[in-house]
Amino acid sequence: MAQLLGICSEDEIEVDFAFKGSAGIGEKDPSGWGYAYSKNDYWLVDKEPFEENKFDKKEFSLRFPANFFSNFLISHIRFASKGRKTLENTHPFTQELFERKWLFSHAGHLRMYRHILERSDYLKPKGETDSEEAFCSILGDVKALGRLAADKEIAKQIDKTAEELAKQGGLNFLLSDSEILYAYYSGYKTLYYTEIRPPHETNIIGENNQLWFTLFVKGQDVQICIVASEPLIKDVHWKELDIDTLYSFKKGKRHKYVL
Numbered sequence: 001m002a003q004l005l006g007i008c009s010e011d012e013i014e015v016d017f018a019f020k021g022s023a024g025i026g027e028k029d030p031s032g033w034g035y036a037y038s039k040n041d042y043w044l045v046d047k048e049p050f051e052e053n054k055f056d057k058k059e060f061s062l063r064f065p066a067n068f069f070s071n072f073l074i075s076h077i078r079f080a081s082k083g084r085k086t087l088e089n090t091h092p093f094t095q096e097l098f099e100r101k102w103l104f105s106h107a108g109h110l111r112m113y114r115h116i117l118e119r120s121d122y123l124k125p126k127g128e129t130d131s132e133e134a135f136c137s138i139l140g141d142v143k144a145l146g147r148l149a150a151d152k153e154i155a156k157q158i159d160k161t162a163e164e165l166a167k168q169g170g171l172n173f174l175l176s177d178s179e180i181l182y183a184y185y186s187g188y189k190t191l192y193y194t195e196i197r198p199p200h201e202t203n204i205i206g207e208n209n210q211l212w213f214t215l216f217v218k219g220q221d222v223q224i225c226i227v228a229s230e231p232l233i234k235d236v237h238w239k240e241l242d243i244d245t246l247y248s249f250k251k252g253k254r255h256k257y258v259l
Helices: 058-063 130-143 151-166
Strands: 003-019 032-039 042-049 066-078 093-097 100-107 172-176 181-185 192-196 204-207 211-216 224-228 245-250
Touching: 003 032, 003 100, 003 172, 003 181, 003 245, 042 066, 042 100, 066 100, 066 172, 066 211, 093 130, 100 130, 130 151, 130 172, 151 181, 151 245, 181 224, 204 224, 224 245
Parallel strands: none
Antiparallel strands: 003 066, 003 211, 003 224, 032 042, 032 066, 093 100, 100 172, 172 181, 181 245, 192 224, 204 211
C-alpha cells in the first residue's frame, strides 16, 4: 500500500531522510515517490514518478540521504490506482490558499467521488488523481470559511469534508499548512501516531523496507509527533488513529480540540 509519513516537531531539527530501493511490495514496484519539508513557511518538494519498468534501485543511492533542518516532513510512496504515472499525479500535492502553501498526501482510493468533488471553482487539480480532487475539495471548503477562521473552525470543516469523502472509499491523508499537521484515518489499511517527549538520550531512527530517517535530537529539549502507515520506530508506544477522526498536531503535540 502507499506509505504515508508525517513528522511535526516543536522546533526545527536536523533530519536525514531517504527512500529505499526496496520500496516495492512483493513483485510490484512503486509508481512514484515524493517528500516535502517546510522552510520559512514554504514547502520544498522533491518528487519523481516511475514509468513502467523504469524503477531502478541504484538511483536511490545517488539522491539520498537528503539532509535538512525543518519542523515538518511529509512523505509518500505511490502505488497508482487512478491517473497516469506522471509528475503531476505524484504526491505530495500543493495548493495555495490565503497566501499560504498547503501540502497533501493520500493513501486509498475514492469511488464515485465526482459528484462530491466537482464543486470548487477556485481550486483545480493539476493532475488526474482522486487524491488531488479530494485535496481541492477539502481546501475549497476551508476557503469558504474565510481567511480569519480560527484553527478549531478550520479543523471542524476539514473533519466534516473528510467524513463525507470517506463514504466513497479509502481516505487516509496528511495535510499541512506548515503550522499544523492534520491526519485523517478512514479505516483503510492502517495509520498510527506516536508522541515522543524529551529528554532525548539518543537520536531517533525510523525505518521499514520502504524508507528510513534519522532525527538528530540527542540532548535537545524538543517534542515530536510522528504519523505513519505503520510503526517505524522501536521502543516507543504507537497508537492507531480512531476511524473517521481528524487529528491535528502543532509544535510536536496533539491538539485536544480535534474531533
